[in-house]
Amino acid sequence: MQICSMSVSSFPSAPQLFRVRHGNSLGFPKVTCNEKEILGGGSKNNNRTMFLLGFGYVAQFFAKELIKDGNWKVLGTCTSTTKKKKLEEMGLGVQVFNSSDNEVSCLNSLTDATHLLVSIPPITSGDQVLDRHWNLLQSKLCNENLQWLCYLSSTGVYGDCGGAWADEDYLTKPMSDSGKARLVAEKQWLNLGHDLGVSVQLFRLGGIYGPGRSALDTILKQRSLTDSQRLRGARQYTSRVHVADICEALRASIRKPSSGRIYNIVDDDPASRAEVFAFAHTLIEKKWPGQIKTRNYSDMSGSNNQAQVQPGQKRVSNARLKNELGVQLFHPTYRSGLESIIKSMENPFH
Ligand SMILES: NC(=O)c1ccc[n+]([C@@H]2O[C@H](COP(=O)([O-])OP(=O)(O)OC[C@H]3O[C@@H](n4cnc5c(N)ncnc54)[C@H](OP(=O)(O)O)[C@@H]3O)[C@@H](O)[C@H]2O)c1
Structure with a gap:
């Protein structure tokens, strides 16, 4: 070996x-x-x-x-x-x-x-x-x-x-x-x-999420979301890291x-997937203007009822990770995580 x-x-x-x-x-x-x-x-x-x-x-x-x-x-x-x-x-x-x-x-x-x-x-x-x-x-x-x-x-x-x-x-x-x-x-x-x-x-x-596996990659590959992604997208809180x-x-x-x-x-910011995708979209638009279709991510659930409660809702605490393991997160929110990913991305439109 x-x-x-x-x-x-x-x-x-x-x-x-x-x-x-x-x-x-x-x-x-x-x-x-x-x-x-x-x-x-x-x-x-x-x-x-x-x-x-x-x-x-x-x-x-x-x-x-x-x-x-x-x-x-x-x-x-x-x-x-x-x-x-x-x-x-x-x-x-x-x-x-x-x-x-x-x-x-x-x-x-x-x-x-x-x-x-x-x-x-x-x-x-x-x-x-x-x-x-x-x-x-x-x-x-x-x-x-x-x-x-x-x-x-x-x-x-x-x-x-x-x-x-x-x-x-x-x-x-x-x-x-x-x-x-x-x-x-x-x-x-x-x-x-x-x-x-x-x-x-x-x-x-x-x-x-991380390089090669993030909302940025999903949008750039112009993939339509799976049913399970749509359902998770409708959740108010999703823990990620x-x-x-x-x-x-x-x-x-x-x-x-x-x-x-x-x-x-997990990170500090259990935001909805809709929010994360909207932010990822903005980042792509800023870096490569006019290359991707405009989209309203608030409709990720495929439902108009935004108040609909989706199962699996939770905000996961990372206090023990910080207090006992002494970990200081590089990316406490999806924002810094996605920003760092897009920074090192090559232009996918060439
Ligand atoms: N993705 C998420 O968001 C998420 C969230 C929470 C927890 N997790 C869990 O955290 C762990 C690490 O995540 P990850 O994203 O790094 O996982 P991953 O990329 O899906 O990797 C899973 C690994 O398990 C191997 N594997 C799958 N079935 C196997 C089998 N029957 N026999 C032997 N090997 C098998 C795969 O081998 P091959 O690639 O060669 O097939 C691969 O190396 C996984 O258990 C995952 O389910 C994932």
């Missing part, structure tokens, strides 16, 4: 990182991982290996940052050989893995992981990676190497909060099948972490792993 590593780092060195042991208060099953190995603590070597289970949008962005930071081996998985090839061209070490596969020797290098970031979304019954490969993951990760395990979840687990602010202690009551599956998956990863003696960093992400801020939160969590805390990863 191809491996990336550089020499300079802004991350703490391995000995500063630590395993956080769980108590029994959560009612988890007895720890089955070799206690002697765990209590030995720390990695055998000083190398840090980030294993990205699912080289998705966030993981790719993060991988590039780690490579730039240096002193990391970055390994990970994707589901197709075509994507593997593209990722390898970017200098990443990649294995093809599909959670529905039975043959998973491609996961053997998990043994080397000092850090594991999980981006693979659940299927309706829960997390397919753990449903099918629990024993394998447990055996590969049950060593003194693994120090940090982060599962990327979604604010969808809160369901409809009637427009109220939802912090991490807010009752989870997902309405959608995907929200319900996500909650099951969160518990499964917490259980694995408990078995391994490693605390799981649980990140509940708002709608992810710029991918650079997710990476910042990941770095903060690596520096200061918590013992099983959940963090909402």
